[in-house]
Amino acid sequence: MADQYAHSGDGDGPAETSENRVTPAIRWEEPPEGPVLVLLDQTRLPAEEVERVCTDPPALVEAIRGLAVRGAPLLGIAGAYGVALAAARGFDVADAAQALAGARPTAVNLSLGVRRARAAHQEALAGGAGEEAAARAALEAARALHRQDAEASARMAAHGLALLDELLPGGGHRVLTHCNTGALVSGGEGTAFAVALAAHRAGRLRRLWVDETRPLLQGARLTAYEAARNGMAYTLLTDSAAGSLFAAGEVDAVLVGADRITADGSVANKIGTYPLAVLARYHHVPLVVVAPVTTVDPDTPDGASVEVEQRGGHEVTELSGPQVPVVGAEAVGGIPVAPLGTQAYNPAFDVTPPELVTAIVTEEGVVSPVTAEALAELCARSRQATTS
Structure with a gap:
Protein backbone atom coordinates (compact mmCIF):
# COMPACT_ATOMS: atom_id res chain seq x y z
CA MET A 1 0.00 0.00 0.00
CA ALA A 150 26.93 8.22 0.05
CA GLU A 151 30.63 7.69 0.74
CA ALA A 152 31.17 6.32 -2.78
CA SER A 153 29.46 9.37 -4.26
CA ALA A 154 31.87 11.74 -2.54
CA ARG A 155 34.89 9.75 -3.69
CA MET A 156 33.61 9.54 -7.28
CA ALA A 157 33.17 13.32 -7.31
CA ALA A 158 36.78 13.83 -6.21
CA HIS A 159 38.20 11.31 -8.70
CA GLY A 160 36.03 12.71 -11.49
CA LEU A 161 37.03 16.31 -10.89
CA ALA A 162 40.71 15.35 -10.86
CA LEU A 163 40.21 13.55 -14.18
CA LEU A 164 38.41 16.53 -15.72
CA ASP A 165 41.23 18.83 -14.67
CA GLU A 166 43.72 16.41 -16.20
CA LEU A 167 41.80 16.09 -19.48
CA LEU A 168 40.89 19.78 -19.66
CA PRO A 169 43.66 21.87 -18.09
CA GLY A 170 42.76 25.49 -17.42
CA GLY A 171 39.26 25.01 -16.02
CA GLY A 172 36.18 26.58 -17.55
CA HIS A 173 34.71 23.15 -18.24
CA ARG A 174 31.67 22.94 -20.53
CA VAL A 175 30.10 19.60 -19.72
CA LEU A 176 27.23 17.80 -21.42
CA THR A 177 25.20 15.32 -19.37
CA HIS A 178 22.33 12.98 -20.10
CA CYS A 179 19.41 11.78 -17.98
CA ASN A 180 19.67 12.41 -14.23
CA THR A 181 22.61 11.36 -12.08
CA GLY A 182 22.45 13.55 -8.97
CA ALA A 183 21.14 13.23 -5.43
CA LEU A 184 17.86 11.88 -6.81
CA VAL A 185 19.61 8.64 -7.81
CA SER A 186 22.00 8.21 -4.92
CA GLY A 187 22.53 8.00 -1.19
CA GLY A 188 24.85 10.98 -1.64
CA GLU A 189 25.14 13.70 -4.29
CA GLY A 190 25.11 11.35 -7.23
CA THR A 191 27.46 10.00 -9.85
CA ALA A 192 28.10 12.04 -13.02
CA PHE A 193 26.19 15.04 -11.67
CA ALA A 194 28.28 14.94 -8.49
CA VAL A 195 31.41 15.45 -10.61
CA ALA A 196 29.86 18.46 -12.35
CA LEU A 197 28.76 19.79 -8.97
CA ALA A 198 32.29 19.42 -7.62
CA ALA A 199 33.60 21.38 -10.64
CA HIS A 200 30.97 24.06 -9.97
CA ARG A 201 31.99 24.37 -6.31
CA ALA A 202 35.64 24.59 -7.33
CA GLY A 203 34.82 27.44 -9.74
CA ARG A 204 35.77 25.37 -12.77
CA LEU A 205 32.38 24.68 -14.37
CA ARG A 206 31.61 27.14 -17.11
CA ARG A 207 28.41 25.52 -18.37
CA LEU A 208 26.38 22.37 -17.73
CA TRP A 209 24.58 21.32 -20.89
CA VAL A 210 21.50 19.29 -19.90
CA ASP A 211 20.00 16.88 -22.41
CA GLU A 212 16.21 16.87 -22.17
CA THR A 213 16.33 13.03 -22.22
CA ARG A 214 13.28 11.87 -24.10
CA PRO A 215 10.77 10.38 -23.78
CA LEU A 216 10.40 10.85 -20.00
CA LEU A 217 12.41 14.07 -19.74
CA GLN A 218 14.57 13.13 -16.77
CA GLY A 219 17.07 15.78 -17.83
CA ALA A 220 14.51 18.55 -18.20
CA ARG A 221 12.53 17.64 -15.10
CA LEU A 222 15.19 16.34 -12.73
CA THR A 223 18.72 17.39 -13.72
CA ALA A 224 17.62 20.97 -14.41
CA TYR A 225 15.82 20.90 -11.05
CA GLU A 226 19.00 19.81 -9.26
CA ALA A 227 21.22 22.22 -11.18
CA ALA A 228 18.94 25.14 -10.36
CA ARG A 229 18.86 24.22 -6.66
CA ASN A 230 22.67 24.20 -6.61
CA GLY A 231 23.05 27.53 -8.41
CA MET A 232 24.87 26.00 -11.38
CA ALA A 233 25.14 27.65 -14.79
CA TYR A 234 23.11 25.28 -16.96
CA THR A 235 21.31 25.21 -20.29
CA LEU A 236 18.65 22.73 -21.38
CA LEU A 237 18.59 21.30 -24.90
CA THR A 238 16.64 18.68 -26.80
CA ASP A 239 18.52 15.44 -27.33
CA SER A 240 18.64 16.05 -31.08
CA ALA A 241 20.41 19.40 -30.57
CA ALA A 242 23.52 17.81 -29.07
CA GLY A 243 25.15 17.33 -32.47
CA SER A 244 25.02 21.04 -33.21
CA LEU A 245 26.70 21.76 -29.87
CA PHE A 246 29.56 19.41 -30.71
CA ALA A 247 29.89 20.87 -34.18
CA ALA A 248 30.10 24.39 -32.71
CA GLY A 249 32.88 23.31 -30.35
CA GLU A 250 30.79 24.05 -27.27
CA VAL A 251 31.32 20.73 -25.44
CA ASP A 252 34.55 19.93 -23.61
CA ALA A 253 33.46 16.63 -22.04
CA VAL A 254 30.46 14.34 -21.69
CA LEU A 255 29.61 13.02 -18.22
CA VAL A 256 27.07 10.19 -17.90
CA GLY A 257 26.13 7.52 -15.39
CA ALA A 258 25.48 3.81 -15.92
CA ASP A 259 22.86 1.25 -15.03
CA ARG A 260 25.13 -1.71 -15.77
CA ILE A 261 28.75 -2.04 -16.85
CA THR A 262 29.58 -5.42 -18.29
CA ALA A 263 32.77 -7.41 -17.80
CA ASP A 264 34.25 -6.10 -21.06
CA GLY A 265 33.47 -2.45 -20.22
CA SER A 266 30.29 -1.99 -22.25
CA VAL A 267 28.01 0.57 -20.62
CA ALA A 268 24.23 0.24 -20.45
CA ASN A 269 22.74 3.64 -19.70
CA LYS A 270 19.67 5.73 -20.42
CA ILE A 271 18.59 5.60 -24.06
CA GLY A 272 20.42 8.29 -26.01
CA THR A 273 23.82 7.72 -24.42
CA TYR A 274 25.22 5.70 -27.34
CA PRO A 275 24.56 8.47 -29.91
CA LEU A 276 26.37 10.91 -27.60
CA ALA A 277 29.32 8.53 -27.44
CA VAL A 278 29.49 8.37 -31.24
CA LEU A 279 29.30 12.17 -31.50
CA ALA A 280 31.94 12.59 -28.81
CA ARG A 281 34.35 10.21 -30.55
CA TYR A 282 33.89 11.94 -33.93
CA HIS A 283 34.51 15.37 -32.37
CA HIS A 284 37.43 14.18 -30.16
CA VAL A 285 35.59 14.97 -26.94
CA PRO A 286 36.12 12.69 -23.92
CA LEU A 287 33.14 10.66 -22.74
CA VAL A 288 33.40 9.81 -19.06
CA VAL A 289 31.15 7.29 -17.28
CA VAL A 290 30.75 7.77 -13.54
CA ALA A 291 29.35 4.85 -11.53
CA PRO A 292 30.05 2.94 -8.31
CA VAL A 293 31.89 -0.37 -8.47
CA THR A 294 28.60 -2.09 -7.64
CA THR A 295 27.38 -1.16 -11.14
CA VAL A 296 30.12 -3.32 -12.70
CA ASP A 297 28.61 -6.73 -13.40
CA PRO A 298 31.32 -9.34 -14.03
CA ASP A 299 28.62 -11.97 -14.65
CA THR A 300 27.44 -10.17 -17.82
CA PRO A 301 30.25 -10.73 -20.33
CA ASP A 302 29.48 -8.05 -22.92
CA GLY A 303 26.97 -5.53 -24.19
CA ALA A 304 25.08 -8.06 -26.30
CA SER A 305 24.28 -9.98 -23.10
CA VAL A 306 22.52 -7.07 -21.39
CA GLU A 307 18.76 -7.44 -20.96
CA VAL A 308 17.43 -4.07 -22.10
CA GLU A 309 14.14 -3.02 -20.52
CA GLN A 310 11.40 -2.25 -23.05
CA ARG A 311 8.84 0.25 -21.80
CA GLY A 312 5.29 1.01 -22.89
CA GLY A 313 4.73 2.66 -26.24
CA HIS A 314 2.47 5.32 -24.71
CA GLU A 315 5.58 7.04 -23.33
CA VAL A 316 6.49 7.83 -26.95
CA THR A 317 3.07 8.32 -28.53
CA GLU A 318 1.81 10.58 -25.73
CA LEU A 319 3.35 13.68 -24.22
CA SER A 320 3.06 13.83 -20.46
CA GLY A 321 4.50 16.14 -17.85
CA PRO A 322 4.84 15.84 -14.08
CA GLN A 323 1.93 13.95 -12.59
CA VAL A 324 0.32 16.87 -10.78
CA PRO A 325 -3.26 16.08 -9.77
CA VAL A 326 -6.02 18.53 -10.60
CA VAL A 327 -8.63 18.89 -7.87
CA GLY A 328 -12.02 17.72 -9.07
CA ALA A 329 -10.69 16.24 -12.30
CA GLU A 330 -10.39 12.60 -13.24
CA ALA A 331 -6.94 11.18 -13.94
CA VAL A 332 -6.13 11.25 -17.64
CA GLY A 333 -3.25 10.05 -19.75
CA GLY A 334 -0.84 12.18 -21.72
CA ILE A 335 -1.58 14.32 -24.76
CA PRO A 336 -1.53 12.15 -27.94
CA VAL A 337 1.20 13.22 -30.38
CA ALA A 338 0.87 10.32 -32.84
CA PRO A 339 -2.08 8.78 -34.67
CA LEU A 340 -4.14 6.31 -32.69
CA GLY A 341 -2.71 2.80 -33.04
CA THR A 342 0.85 3.93 -33.82
CA GLN A 343 3.43 1.34 -32.76
CA ALA A 344 6.39 2.68 -30.79
CA TYR A 345 9.89 1.43 -30.12
CA ASN A 346 10.78 2.42 -26.57
CA PRO A 347 13.90 0.82 -25.05
CA ALA A 348 14.79 2.38 -21.72
CA PHE A 349 18.53 1.93 -22.29
CA ASP A 350 21.17 1.54 -24.96
CA VAL A 351 24.63 0.05 -24.75
CA THR A 352 27.88 1.89 -25.50
CA PRO A 353 30.90 -0.28 -26.38
CA PRO A 354 34.08 0.22 -24.35
CA GLU A 355 36.08 1.62 -27.26
CA LEU A 356 33.84 4.72 -27.19
CA VAL A 357 34.33 5.30 -23.45
CA THR A 358 37.31 7.47 -22.48
CA ALA A 359 37.23 6.52 -18.81
CA ILE A 360 35.09 4.94 -16.11
CA VAL A 361 35.24 6.77 -12.80
CA THR A 362 34.42 4.80 -9.65
CA GLU A 363 34.92 5.36 -5.93
CA GLU A 364 37.98 3.08 -6.18
CA GLY A 365 39.61 5.11 -8.93
CA VAL A 366 39.60 5.64 -12.69
CA VAL A 367 39.77 2.99 -15.40
CA SER A 368 41.29 4.29 -18.65
CA PRO A 369 41.59 2.83 -21.20
CA VAL A 370 38.53 0.72 -20.52
CA THR A 371 39.40 -2.97 -20.81
CA ALA A 372 38.11 -6.20 -19.30
CA GLU A 373 41.42 -6.69 -17.51
CA ALA A 374 41.40 -3.23 -15.95
CA LEU A 375 37.81 -3.65 -14.77
CA ALA A 376 38.52 -7.07 -13.28
CA GLU A 377 41.50 -5.63 -11.40
CA LEU A 378 39.36 -2.76 -10.12
CA CYS A 379 36.66 -5.13 -8.85
CA ALA A 380 39.25 -7.35 -7.17
CA ARG A 381 40.80 -4.32 -5.47
CA SER A 382 37.36 -3.20 -4.31
CA ARG A 383 36.54 -6.63 -2.85
CA GLN A 384 39.89 -6.69 -1.05
CA ALA A 385 39.26 -3.24 0.44
CA THR A 386 35.78 -4.30 1.59
CA THR A 387 36.98 -7.44 3.36
CA SER A 388 40.15 -5.97 4.88
Missing part, protein backbone atom coordinates in the same frame (compact mmCIF):
# COMPACT_ATOMS: atom_id res chain seq x y z
CA ALA A 2 1.27 3.48 -0.86
CA ASP A 3 0.12 6.91 0.24
CA GLN A 4 1.35 10.30 -0.94
CA TYR A 5 1.68 13.53 0.98
CA ALA A 6 3.33 16.86 0.36
CA HIS A 7 6.61 17.30 2.21
CA SER A 8 6.66 19.94 4.93
CA GLY A 9 9.15 21.19 7.48
CA ASP A 10 7.19 19.85 10.46
CA GLY A 11 9.61 17.07 11.38
CA ASP A 12 12.01 16.72 14.29
CA GLY A 13 14.24 19.59 13.22
CA PRO A 14 13.49 23.25 12.53
CA ALA A 15 11.17 24.03 9.66
CA GLU A 16 12.95 24.77 6.40
CA THR A 17 11.92 27.27 3.80
CA SER A 18 11.00 26.20 0.27
CA GLU A 19 14.26 27.76 -0.92
CA ASN A 20 16.62 25.70 1.24
CA ARG A 21 14.65 22.54 1.87
CA VAL A 22 16.11 19.36 0.45
CA THR A 23 13.77 16.38 0.60
CA PRO A 24 15.72 13.10 0.77
CA ALA A 25 15.16 10.75 -2.13
CA ILE A 26 14.56 7.81 0.22
CA ARG A 27 14.23 7.26 3.96
CA TRP A 28 13.09 4.58 6.40
CA GLU A 29 10.62 5.55 9.09
CA GLU A 30 9.01 3.68 11.96
CA PRO A 31 5.69 5.31 12.92
CA PRO A 32 3.49 3.62 15.56
CA GLU A 33 1.50 1.73 12.92
CA GLY A 34 4.61 0.01 11.57
CA PRO A 35 7.74 0.64 9.48
CA VAL A 36 7.44 2.33 6.08
CA LEU A 37 9.72 3.34 3.25
CA VAL A 38 9.27 6.97 2.21
CA LEU A 39 10.23 8.01 -1.33
CA LEU A 40 10.42 11.42 -2.95
CA ASP A 41 8.06 10.83 -5.89
CA GLN A 42 10.21 11.79 -8.88
CA THR A 43 7.25 11.63 -11.27
CA ARG A 44 5.90 14.79 -9.59
CA LEU A 45 9.07 16.84 -9.99
CA PRO A 46 9.79 19.64 -10.67
CA ALA A 47 6.26 20.93 -10.09
CA GLU A 48 6.03 19.80 -6.48
CA GLU A 49 7.85 17.75 -3.87
CA VAL A 50 5.55 14.93 -2.82
CA GLU A 51 6.59 11.93 -0.78
CA ARG A 52 5.23 8.49 -1.48
CA VAL A 53 4.87 6.15 1.49
CA CYS A 54 5.27 2.44 0.82
CA THR A 55 3.92 0.17 3.52
CA ASP A 56 4.53 -3.11 1.70
CA PRO A 57 6.75 -4.63 -1.02
CA PRO A 58 4.09 -4.53 -3.81
CA ALA A 59 3.79 -0.77 -3.33
CA LEU A 60 7.55 -0.41 -3.68
CA VAL A 61 7.60 -2.59 -6.82
CA GLU A 62 4.92 -0.33 -8.30
CA ALA A 63 6.94 2.77 -7.37
CA ILE A 64 10.05 1.33 -9.02
CA ARG A 65 8.25 0.36 -12.22
CA GLY A 66 6.48 3.71 -12.36
CA LEU A 67 9.80 5.58 -11.89
CA ALA A 68 8.78 7.26 -8.64
CA VAL A 69 12.18 6.01 -7.49
CA ARG A 70 14.89 5.46 -10.11
CA GLY A 71 18.61 5.58 -10.84
CA ALA A 72 20.94 2.62 -10.45
CA PRO A 73 22.51 3.32 -7.03
CA LEU A 74 19.23 4.42 -5.46
CA LEU A 75 17.43 1.38 -6.84
CA GLY A 76 19.96 -0.79 -5.04
CA ILE A 77 19.23 1.03 -1.80
CA ALA A 78 15.47 0.80 -2.41
CA GLY A 79 15.73 -2.91 -3.12
CA ALA A 80 17.58 -3.53 0.13
CA TYR A 81 15.08 -1.50 2.13
CA GLY A 82 12.28 -3.37 0.34
CA VAL A 83 13.56 -6.69 1.67
CA ALA A 84 13.78 -5.18 5.15
CA LEU A 85 10.21 -3.90 4.78
CA ALA A 86 8.99 -7.35 3.75
CA ALA A 87 10.68 -8.95 6.74
CA ALA A 88 9.44 -6.34 9.20
CA ARG A 89 5.87 -6.49 7.89
CA GLY A 90 5.68 -10.29 7.85
CA PHE A 91 5.67 -10.83 4.08
CA ASP A 92 7.32 -13.80 2.41
CA VAL A 93 10.84 -12.46 2.03
CA ALA A 94 11.82 -14.78 -0.83
CA ASP A 95 8.77 -13.79 -2.89
CA ALA A 96 9.28 -10.10 -2.16
CA ALA A 97 12.96 -10.31 -3.10
CA GLN A 98 12.12 -11.94 -6.43
CA ALA A 99 9.49 -9.32 -7.27
CA LEU A 100 11.76 -6.44 -6.31
CA ALA A 101 14.79 -7.74 -8.23
CA GLY A 102 12.70 -8.16 -11.38
CA ALA A 103 11.02 -4.76 -11.25
CA ARG A 104 13.63 -3.21 -13.59
CA PRO A 105 15.94 -5.82 -15.14
CA THR A 106 18.70 -3.66 -16.64
CA ALA A 107 19.79 -1.91 -13.44
CA VAL A 108 22.20 -4.35 -11.78
CA ASN A 109 22.28 -2.42 -8.49
CA LEU A 110 18.63 -3.26 -7.81
CA SER A 111 19.19 -7.01 -7.69
CA LEU A 112 22.48 -6.49 -5.83
CA GLY A 113 20.77 -4.51 -3.06
CA VAL A 114 18.02 -7.10 -2.81
CA ARG A 115 20.55 -9.93 -2.54
CA ARG A 116 22.58 -8.13 0.11
CA ALA A 117 19.64 -7.53 2.44
CA ARG A 118 18.19 -10.99 1.84
CA ALA A 119 21.54 -12.61 2.61
CA ALA A 120 21.69 -10.73 5.92
CA HIS A 121 18.17 -11.91 6.72
CA GLN A 122 18.95 -15.53 5.85
CA GLU A 123 22.21 -15.52 7.79
CA ALA A 124 20.44 -14.21 10.87
CA LEU A 125 17.80 -16.92 10.65
CA ALA A 126 20.42 -19.60 10.09
CA GLY A 127 22.23 -18.38 13.18
CA GLY A 128 19.17 -18.95 15.33
CA ALA A 129 17.75 -15.44 15.34
CA GLY A 130 14.01 -14.92 15.47
CA GLU A 131 12.00 -13.16 12.76
CA GLU A 132 12.25 -9.78 14.47
CA ALA A 133 16.02 -9.96 14.82
CA ALA A 134 16.38 -11.21 11.23
CA ALA A 135 14.30 -8.26 10.03
CA ARG A 136 16.63 -5.92 11.92
CA ALA A 137 19.62 -7.59 10.25
CA ALA A 138 18.10 -6.92 6.83
CA LEU A 139 17.48 -3.30 7.81
CA GLU A 140 21.05 -2.85 8.99
CA ALA A 141 22.29 -4.24 5.67
CA ALA A 142 20.13 -1.69 3.83
CA ARG A 143 21.35 1.15 6.01
CA ALA A 144 24.96 0.08 5.50
CA LEU A 145 24.45 0.08 1.73
CA HIS A 146 22.88 3.54 1.98
CA ARG A 147 25.91 4.87 3.91
CA GLN A 148 28.39 3.21 1.57
CA ASP A 149 26.72 4.73 -1.47
